[in-house]
Amino acid sequence: MxxxxxxxxxxxxxxxxxxxxxxxxxxxxxxxxxxxxxxxxxxxxxxxxxxxxxxxxxxxxxxxxxxxxxxxxxxxAGLSPQETEEIFDLRALVEPEIIRNAVPKMSKEDLALAREKCAAFSASPDPMTWGDLNRDFHETLHGASDLKFFLEIAHNAIDRVERQIRAQLVMSNGMERAGREHFGILEACENGDAELAAKLTRDHIQGAKKSLLAHLSVK
Amino acid sequence: MxxxxxxxxxxxxxxxxxxxxxxxxxxxxxxxxxxxxxxxxxxxxxxxxxxxxxxxxxxxxxxxxxxxxxxxxxxxAGLSPQETEEIFDLRALVEPEIIRNAVPKMSKEDLALAREKCAAFSASPDPMTWGDLNRDFHETLHGASDLKFFLEIAHNAIDRVERQIRAQLVMSNGMERAGREHFGILEACENGDAELAAKLTRDHIQGAKKSLLAHLSVK
DNA sequence: ATAACCTAAATTGGATCCAATATTCAATAA
DNA sequence: TTATTGAATATTGGATCCAATTTAGGTTAT
CATH class of the missing domain: 1.10.10.10 (Winged helix-like DNA-binding domain superfamily/Winged helix DNA-binding domain)
Known part of the structure; x- marks a missing residue:
């Protein structure tokens, strides 16, 4: 045998x-x-x-x-403010497409997991974990998509600005706003509204970019 | 000293x-x-x-x-038809943004060079050169853009499907249509119409994708 | 004191050698 | 004959050594 x-x-x-x-x-x-x-x-x-x-x-x-x-x-490698801005613009272009593609493919289990991650993010009191939990939530939503190259690019882009994302989360309102926006995106996904989920994703990224750049120019 | x-x-x-x-x-x-x-x-x-x-x-x-x-x-590495399609979709998303960004930055010299490349492409009788000349034209237009990460991604995407692009050019109508579309894009750039140039770029890429996929499914 | 200069240490890029694994193919058994 | 085994070969991954270049520190001349 x-x-x-x-x-x-x-x-x-x-x-x-x-x-x-x-x-x-x-x-x-x-x-x-x-x-x-x-x-x-x-x-x-x-x-x-x-x-x-x-x-x-x-x-x-x-x-x-x-x-x-x-x-x-x-x-x-570091990033200039201009480069940081460009990466966020890239994310704002690519990630909504990923979400748009993923929404119709999300299973009940995917959505339950995403809701879990979303709650875990908002509930965490430890700033050291925010970066990972934020990433977790977004990657869970992305997971249902089968756009492998889009995902590759989005993840590489996120990697390059991960430090800035973490900084943005601990900024005034950063965490609170991210939590709110995550729930909005999640709800759109649960309702199967791919268009809205994509739009909210774009807004989420552009909003983070703006608050981050405002902070950079002040410093 | x-x-x-x-x-x-x-x-x-x-x-x-x-x-x-x-x-x-x-x-x-x-x-x-x-x-x-x-x-x-x-x-x-x-x-x-x-x-x-x-x-x-x-x-x-x-x-x-x-x-x-x-x-x-x-x-x-090779690409499945699905992967090829995704790369073209990625290009159709990213390259119009590059053109939109580049148009207002194009100098007279940039445009003159682009017109030259465009003419050289359409005039070339040798299929072996079409791939390079096509690349030349597009890279000239891209050159005025300062979106380095967008450019990086677009060029990597183009690299991965360069062989398919070359195949598409020698397909029936491929070369002729590409030439026509190049002139359209160039004209929009010369008129400073970034929106139109972006749209035509998207159409150009989606058109190439469609004719390529049709050919792949026949084979 | 300061700047130019020269030597020694640190650091990287590459060549050669060895170990681990895969592949090939002849020998053997059913 | 055909499938299986096992040794020889091919191929990759990594270690050690050497060469090229940069950097640091001390010396000397002005």
Missing amino acids: KLKSMDISATASASSIVFDALRKAIIEGQLEEGEPLRQDEIARLFNTSRIPVREAISRLEEQGLVKTQRYKGAVV | KLKSMDISATASASSIVFDALRKAIIEGQLEEGEPLRQDEIARLFNTSRIPVREAISRLEEQGLVKTQRYKGAVV
Whole structure:
């Protein structure tokens, strides 16, 4: 008799492990903008050689999360206010399309989960968790969509401004408004109103952009 | 006296050279979809070791141009009809925004150059050049825009379907229609009508998508 | 004291070597 | 004959070493 083929493997390559870890650290702001990424230091941290580290860094650069200069090394990429604005405009263009596509595909379970995430976000008292919970909610809504390239772009865009999103949430009203807007979007999804959900998503992103830019220009 | 700091360098790293060359070869269809990329073979071709080749391949994978499997290697990525359709939808969403942004920024020189490229495209009798000339025209129009992330996404999307675009051009009417539509877009730009230019750009892309998909479903 | 300069340390890019896994193909058993 | 096994080959992932370049620190001349 034949044995079932099972995917034991699952042992990711060293470069992927380093890539994921660095990516997470950059997105979550544990590595600050402009901070140099020393290959040797990172290699020691992960008990590997510099080869997989270099591969990870080159992939991160391809995603725009780090910038490298020959013989000078890589630093965590930052965004100018103009660039930040453009990323939010990009999100405001792409994410409504994702939602519009997702709404008719959402199952009862999807919606129940989204409602859960939405509630969890609004209920959380700990600012440290807001970024993750916000992401959770949006990704749950996006999940029903099958637009893989749109999703890829949206997630990459979100990654690049994740730090700003987190800052925006802790700004005056940021959290409260986001919570309100999330409920609005969720309700539109539950009612199967894709057009409204898309519009509210766009407003949500544009609103965040505006409050963020106002804050940046004040500083 | 101090010497002027001049950018003699310009000697790109080996991995970048390999990356650019492979990327070009894939986009232009010299490497066929599904064709495996052997690190050793490529390294020999470029007189380097496999290290820069691997870095190049990992960057190409990040761009979606190749797919790799652990210990099995990389192959040139292909697109299903659904994926092709989605990429065209993405282009139809993003590129009109680029044009809308670019139109008010176009100088006389930009427009003159665009008219030149447009004429060159329509006048070319050699199907082998159509892909490049088409790209030339569109990139000239895009050039006036300062939306760097939008441009990045549009160009990556175009790269991924460049082969299909070339196929579409040699299809019945493809070239003729593209030429006509290019003139329309150009005229709108010359008249400073950003809205019309954006709309025609969207139509141009959606039209290409439709004729391409019709052809795919027949085959 | 300050600026130019030169050497040493740090850092990156690449080459070569080794280990892990996959693939091929001949030998063998049913 | 055909399916299975297993060794040889091919191929990738990673470690270590070397070369090229940058950076830091100290020395000297003005």
